[in-house]
Amino acid sequence: xxxxxxxxxxxxxxxxxxxxxxxxxxxxxxxxxxxxxxxxxxxxxxxxxxxxxxxxxxxxxxxxxxxxxxxxxxxxxxxxxxxxxxxxxxxxxxxxxxxxxxxxxxxxxxxxxxxxxxxxxxxxxxxxxxxxxxxxxxxxxxxxxxxxxxxxxxxxxxxxxxxxxxxxxxxxxxxxxxxxxxxxxxxxxxxxxxxxxxxxxxxxxxxxxxxxxxxxxxxxxxxxxxxxxxxxxxxxxxxxxxxxxxxxxxxxxxxxxxxxxxxxxxxxxxxxxxxxxxxxxxxxxxxxxxxxxxxxxxxxxxxxxxxxxxxxxxxxxxxxxxxxxxxxxxxxxxxxx
Numbered sequence: 638x639x640x641x642x643x644x645x646x647x648x649x650x651x652x653x654x655x656x657x658x659x660x661x662x663x664x665x666x667x668x669x670x671x672x673x674x675x676x677x678x679x680x681x682x683x684x685x686x687x688x689x690x691x692x693x694x695x696x697x698x699x700x701x702x703x704x705x706x707x708x709x710x711x712x713x714x715x716x717x718x719x720x721x722x723x724x725x726x727x728x729x730x731x732x733x734x735x736x737x738x739x740x741x742x743x744x745x746x747x748x749x750x751x752x753x754x755x756x757x758x759x760x761x762x763x764x765x766x767x768x769x770x771x772x773x774x775x776x777x778x779x780x781x782x783x784x785x786x787x788x789x790x791x792x793x794x795x796x797x798x799x800x801x802x803x804x805x806x807x808x809x810x811x812x813x814x815x816x817x818x819x820x821x822x823x824x825x826x827x828x829x830x831x832x833x834x835x836x837x838x839x840x841x842x843x844x845x846x847x848x849x850x851x852x853x854x855x856x857x858x859x860x861x862x863x864x865x866x867x868x869x870x871x872x873x874x875x876x877x878x879x880x881x882x883x884x885x886x887x888x889x890x891x892x893x894x895x896x897x898x899x900x901x902x903x904x905x906x907x908x909x910x911x912x913x914x915x916x917x918x919x920x921x922x923x924x925x926x927x928x929x930x931x932x933x934x935x936x937x938x939x940x941x942x943x944x945x946x947x948x949x950x951x952x953x954x955x956x957x958x959x960x961x962x963x964x965x966x967x968x969x970x971x972x973x974x
Contacts, residue, residue, distance in 0.1 A: 644703050647711070650880030651699025654692050654718070657876045661689030664869045672814040673858040677743075677761065678736055681859075684728055685866055688873055691721060699880055715881050722877035729870035736863040740856040747825035747852040756825055762852075765824045768808035772831050775803035787844050788833040815851040822848030 665685035668674050674682050695717055702710035746759045756763045772789060779792030786792060789803055796802050803809070815821055816834040823829075827847040833839035 647703035647880070648700055650882075651696045651703060653876060654696030654699060654880055656696075657873050658689045658691070658693030658696060661685045661692060661869050661873060663689075664866060665689060668862045668866055671858055671862055672811050673855045674862050676765075676808070676811045677855075677859055678739070678863070681732060681736060681863055681866055684732060685869055688725060688728070688870060692873060692877075695721060696880075711885075715885050718877045718881045722874045722881070725870045725874035725877065729867040729874065732870070733863060733867040736859060740860050740863075743852060743856050747850065750825040751827075751850070762825060765808050765811070766826070768806045769812060769824045769828060769831075771797040771799070771801060772803045772806055772809070772812070773828060774798050776829075776831055785841070787839050787841070789831050811855075812851070815855060819851060819854040820848065821851035821854060823850045825852050826850055 662685065665682060668682040668685060671682075695714070698710075698717070699714050702714045742759060743762055746756055746762045749758070750756045750762075750766070756766050774797040775792070775795040776786075776789050778797075779786045779789065779795040783791055789795065793804065794802065812824070813832045813834065816830050816832050820835060820838065822831075827850050829845055829847055830839055833844070
């Protein structure tokens, strides 16, 4: 029964790992939907997927090890869970520090650009701002030939001053998604909306009005997903301690097993007389027994205890008969006791 309890404990830890893996994969799915994360911190979205697959696979290995009760498999499973736990903790702290630092750097560069500074201190910030400027030039070129155009889609073949089509810009989806989600314009600097989003908010009267720059909500989006992913990783690191302990319990402290064909030695089956004095008196303070009754007037009949080892039914009947017979002979003959 003890062994089954240990196996159930190890199996429960393995199932918990599988559930944690499923949750981590769900976190990857949530982070991968963010266009800001895909554009600026694509590696952040991949960490939950990698950790989730490893957790789920390790949980399956734990179930197999608990079912077969192999010491080698259980020890390997425990060490793998411990290493993965340390890896999750390290990845969580590293990602949190790295992404927070990058987001803070983006904010400072864009704030400096709004004050008249340059965006050249960050290559990624400069690339996004340059992309927005090129698409704005394409929109202005479009409105010269189509004064009623509200968005870039009205001129699918419009180009910037360098002749590059606006559709070739790698930041089209990022700026379109930012306009839809945050009703902003531009990136580091305030700018006009390029895609007239959200729908119904732009018309001929306000199409040239500038909106608040998009960098602040975008960096906040990246930070939120970074906190979410790091929380998942730290939770996974903590959850991994449970299967480590359960596997070590089953591998290092297994329950005792019965030995097949083992024959008890005669001394293991002997009766042990346990005297019990009246009123719990010690032998030193106990009064001397009467020489006639040999001290049995003040002593309770002796009790016999069986050894802890297993005894067959025939042996129990033999010793039970002796237990009933010997005290009666002692009381009847007197001198024999």
